[in-house]
Amino acid sequence: MPGSVSPTVTTAAAISAVGLSRRYGEGPTAVHALREVDLTVPANSFTAIMGPSGSGKSTLLHCLSGLDTATGGQVFHDDIEITRMSERELTRLRRERVGFVFQEFNLLPTLTARENVLLPLQLAGRRPDPGLLETVIGLLGLAERLDHRPAELSGGQIQRVAVARALVTEPRVVFADEPTGNLDRRSGTELLRLLRRCVGELGQTVVMVTHDPAAAAYADRVLFLADGRFAGDLADPTLPAILDRLDALEDDLGENGAER
Amino acid sequence: MRGLVTVLRRGLAARRVRTATTAIAIAAAVAFLSGTYVLTDTIDAGVHRSAAEATGGVSAIVTEAGGFGGSLFGGTTTIHPGLVAKVRGVPGVSAAEGVAVGYAMPLDRRGHAVSSSAAIGVSAPADPRLRQFALRDGHWPRGADEVAVDATTAGTLHLAPGRTLRVALAGGARTFTISGVVGFGSAGTIAGVSVVAFTPEAAPGLLGTGGRYAAVAAAGEAGVPAAALARRIKAAVGAAYTVRTGSQQADRLAGDISGAASVIGAILGAFAVIALIVATLLIANTFTITVAQRTRELALLRCVGASRGQTARLVILEAVSIGLAGGVAGLFGGIGLAAGLRASLGALGLPLPAAAPVLRTHTVVASLIVGVGVSVVAAGAAALRASRSRPLAALSAGLTATGTRPPGWTRRIVATGVLLAGALLLVTTSARGSVALGALALLVGAGLAGPMLVRPLTAPARRLLPVAAGVCGRLAGRQMLRDPRRVAGTGGTLAVAVATVSIVATLAATTTSSRALDVRRSLRADYVLSTTPGTGAGLDPALTGRIERSPGVSAAAGMPCGIFRAPGDSDKLCGIDPKAYPRLVDPHASAGSMADLGPGTMAVSAVVAGRLGWRLGQTIPITFPVGGTRPTRIVALYDYEEVAGAYLIPLSDYAGHYPPDQQADQTILVRAADGARRQVRAELTALRADYPQAILDDRAGYGHRAAAGIDLLATMMTGLLALSLLIGLITVAVALALSVLERTREIGLLRAVGAEARQIRVIIRAEALATVVTGSLTGVALGLAIGWPLARALNGRVLGPPGVPVPLLAVVLPAAVVAGLLAAAVPARRAARLNVLTALRAE
């Protein structure tokens, strides 16, 4: 079961990776952060990526989103290969097709919340769709804090502004790297519900890296990584199911470690 | 301690770019400083060496003791030939000769003067031991139609023995055959003067000395020490004369030349002070930024148990090592800079002696004090600020959130008070001291108020940026408000540099327009024949006579001028014909009457009289070169001094009080009869063929000429100050480079949400432009605010409206734009090239 590509997805794939590898450095000291990963992310779905620390989750997210360049394999957004794009094309991709939510340092401290939300549109010279803007802001419950600077916002509010910013360009996929990692449980839960609603109500596609099983339980599907390899997936995950899977992975890793 | 040293070493290595940027900033600042010192010392050494070489062989030199000026080769031309015989009779003297000195300007093929420096004609003593220069080529002049010229002039005019040379003399130009070329030791000439040597027999007549000498040169018998010889001669000639040994004369000569070069000295001195200030500002600003950037790291150290003292030591040790590296590099960079400065001053027409660069102890000390000392103080102060915040608070603070607490009330009140006091002094007073104090207060106040002024001063730029560059412009504008203290430090350094330039330009423009107005209001003559001040040029009074008798001339008068001494002052006065002057110049007597100007009286400029505390009707003891001290009554105080000078006495008195060579006119004023102006102009133009030292101007032209005197000064000053602008730019570039390092993560974020590399460049450029343009305009405003009162204080008064330095204003904005782009070049490229992912992961 672990290591096989899930063939059950029938919806159109928003993202697919084939033989995706990422190596840092050369020779014997090279670190293989990703080894021949194959996967697909269906459109209009909420996908969580899980795995032990150092298993390559962030690297996978970066390669899938075009922030990092793979050293092997291909990544497709719909049917467009992004692994061969020039820097200019990647900038276009970031402007039009993807949105990001990071664990921390999501907002420019000199801009207000509203300005931060609008920033990608303005950098691209695009006008915000007023309807969408209103929907997003309403969805996130941010209306009152729009003219505040990041320094005046709570961690949860900052992450919500970051989500709004990611949504405002109507991207094909929103990538989030441990978006709840710095939040308390309540704010974290709130943010996850939000991401859930983005998928449900706005028809978004969300890919989220997390090490928190409770967070992953909000997703439609969880992909597991271990030591840079695809380690199976779990559709309609529940907390106990995820925990079982993680325990199994830890054991595997323990055995591998013993072998070495 | 060991742990700390490890942290220090690792830190320096890890922040290689930041360390290098800081060291470069320090090196630039110190190079600026040491370059100024090295140049000053090099010029000084060159002057002393050529002076010593010039007077090397002569045992003793006798000159008149009154101190009424003179030249390289002696004092005033008042020494009677009888004195030469007296010196020759002193026991131990083996040879003595009088030295005749006067004006002799070599002319090029087109009849133009070879230089604008002093042009000295001198008799070459028959006895070789008495000559102050050595033959390099050819032979000494043997007849009245032969001359020897200095090697520099020979080089400029491509002269060699056997060729002919036309020489302008007070009595008219004449053509000579060159017999030889002379030099002063290794130098072609001294202090840029040109030297034409005549035979001892021909010199007095050609130079118009009336048989008098400027000096007596004496050589001693073998075995008689120079000092003993000088003492014996002194005993023989008495108190009216000064006797110097050859080496004493060399020192005095060096002093004189430095005095002649005192303009350069003063400029370099002022420049050194500016260099010091700007260099200090640059280094302080750099450390303020780098330490603030490390608030978090320092806080982490505190959290793991480092004491305040330990973190302070860390910061200071780091400042010492970077300061030392930058300081030493800058010290030697300054030597190169000095050579460059020397060359460019030479290109501006300033003759500077050639000499190997001189590195004195004070240069080294000043460089290291500024390099290391300012680094330590600035770093220490910044570290103290950083350590005030509690460790945990600092740790949790955003990476870039530096101390942006608004300035305290005490600071606001003090800054406002100092600014107001400065403004008040500048507006209400006109004494030099209080205006200088006001200028200082304004600058210090602006410095204190800097962080508070950032918001209002950058407002126009911040409003314009989004219009010009959209969201990138807005981001740049926001960045400027982020840490006002830093923007104030960066823009302020530039503002100080620009302010110094614009003070000089404003001063020059105001003085120029005031002088031109002075001439326009007082000059009645249609034409003015004048000679270039400082060249020693004069015009034979016979020429004035000829002009006066020319058809079409309704009035003409010459004005000879010479040095006098009075209690509290030593200056130049001019003699004027009381009958002719009312039709030629109206200095506008504000008290008394110019008509009363008769024997034993004088008229004085009201401004000068005010400064000296002289009143109308007062009798002042005036000491003249001939005839000693005479009580002289003030019969008029007048307003306009540009044509007449500051002191006037009747021509008849002047004739008795000044030696023959100073009877030559320095200015001749000519008025044409009705309808005869063209004819007069043609006549005067024709006369110039024989008197090429005379410059012919009409009224408007003379106004410009009188005003233009200050321009060379201003040009030189501006040239030097352009360097301080360079330092201002380096400040901006360094601050930007450091800011880019600090904002790496923000840049990564911007790229992640879709900013192109080009847009990142635009943001950095926009920030640079806004800083440079705002800083420059602030500097100009400060320059105008200080320059105008300063012009009033230095000139005693300003006629007409304050001058506006149009060329500066026209150039400052485009220059600031170009400069801003230059300063942004490296940081912007670095920022644009950052890898998105690396930037996002940056600390």
Ligand SMILES: Nc1ncnc2c1ncn2[C@@H]1O[C@H](COP(=O)(O)OP(=O)(O)O)[C@@H](O)[C@H]1O
């Ligand atoms: N820039 C890099 N250079 C070298 N190794 C890296 C770099 N980035 C990540 N790695 C290594 O790649 C592996 C995967 O890292 P990452 O994707 O960040 O893991 P995760 O997000 O699952 O904790 C780790 O072993 C990490 O040390």
Ligand SMILES: [Mg+2]
């Ligand atoms: Mg990670």
